[in-house]
Amino acid sequence: MxxxxxxxxxxxxxxxxxxxxxxxxxxxxxxxxxxxxxxxxxxxxxxxxxxxxxxxxxxxxxxxxxxxxxxxxxxxxxxxxxxxxxxxxxxxxxxAAAPRWRELGVVLALAVGAGVAVKAGLAWLGDDGGLLARNAGLLVFPFLAGYFAWKRRLTGRVAAAVAIPFVALAVVLNVYPFGSPGSTELLAALHAPVVLWLLAGVAYVGGKWRSDGRRMDFVRFTGELAIYYTLLALGGAVLIGLMFGVLQIVGLDLEPVMEDWILPFGVPGALIVAAWLVEAKQNVVENIAPVLTRVFMPLTIVMLLALLAVLASAGGLVDVDRGLLILMNAILVLVLCLLLYSISARDSLAAPGLFDILQLVLLAAALAVDAVMLTAMLSRIAEFGFSPNKIAALGLNLLLLVHLAWAAWLTIGFLRRRRPFGALERWQTRYLPVYGAWAAIVVVVFPLVFGFA
The missing domain is CATH 1.10.472 (Cyclin A; domain 1)
Known part of the structure; x- marks a missing residue:
């Protein structure tokens, strides 16, 4: 160019x-x-x-x-x-900026649409918990992607590139004869939102998924969205709690209204509103992001070191509780999210500093935990055999191992001033589609391989 x-x-x-x-x-x-x-x-x-x-x-x-x-x-x-x-x-x-009434109207319409979709899904699919779980993301994410499509003025070609995988995933999730309850059904329900989120990301970047900068923008947006959504959820919980208290005093029960209307409309609607707030208030959130990462990174390091001590004292790796392994997987995913958000919030032109060293310590601790977990998983597979859950968890941990190991190597190079920080940024964004591909494999291929069990 x-x-x-x-x-x-x-x-x-x-x-x-x-x-x-x-x-x-x-x-x-x-x-x-x-x-x-x-x-x-x-x-x-x-x-x-x-x-x-x-x-x-x-x-x-x-x-x-x-x-x-x-x-x-x-x-x-x-x-x-x-x-x-x-x-x-x-x-x-x-x-001076004019009031964005038009955009607010679009956002509110999409938020209400997401609530209506969830309400209809609960009415039509509520008797089948597995079917509802598989379709939960499909009831909400199209509205979020629709907001991005409207905001970015997507071309017909890009809109089709987003819509076709949405439809294909919906067909797979509803046509496959899943055994209910079954492992592959649960795995499909857990991994489908990952695929849907990355498809929404294609709409967010305006179809320019090959751009490292745009993918990093999406990473930053994801972290900021989590912050805003959490704030909205906490604020909503406080208001609802106060309303509950007041109505109970006068002898009214809000619980039926809560279950039938407030939650079905509030939970998905808040996601759309949070996305709009992130788009509208970028400068405010960008000032918050470095503070959050600097607070939570040291705390996360302490937590990982404590978990390593717990695993070391758990005895034989074969005997490690399955629930503990699942929880550890969730923690590693959160560590990865913190790493991505920390990198997206950092000034790429600044020289190496203390928090870059802490980031390396975080990566080393996460790698140690991941190595212990992989050993435990392989030991359990050797002892009890293969299963969809074990293979899905093993695959995720291998992906995390590669991601974290190379990120640590690039961080060392940056600290030694042999590589620019941009190399570490590019590695994060270029590896993201790998998680989407793995999630799609779990949703589409695993049920066929394991007989929909």
Missing amino acids: GLMELHTELEAHIGRWRGYVQRRQAISAADVEEMEDHLREQVADLQANGLDDDEAFLVAIRRLGNLDAVSREFAREHSDRLWKQLVLVPEDLDD
């Missing part, structure tokens, strides 16, 4: 600028591409006139006249750099 090969640090500057602009409300993906082309042309011209990489980048950003408002926001967020001095200019009064 550029007119000349630019230095790595300059590419990092441009990548960071591009990621920031892509998350703005009124700028489409096509506009971002066009503006990046213009930015690179400006940089090349300024370099030809004798400016170094940093100077050329800063002046080129200032010259993007159509991006004054975005540049001001970018400068505020990165006020520790010279960008603030070069692009922070007085705002025009006519640039």
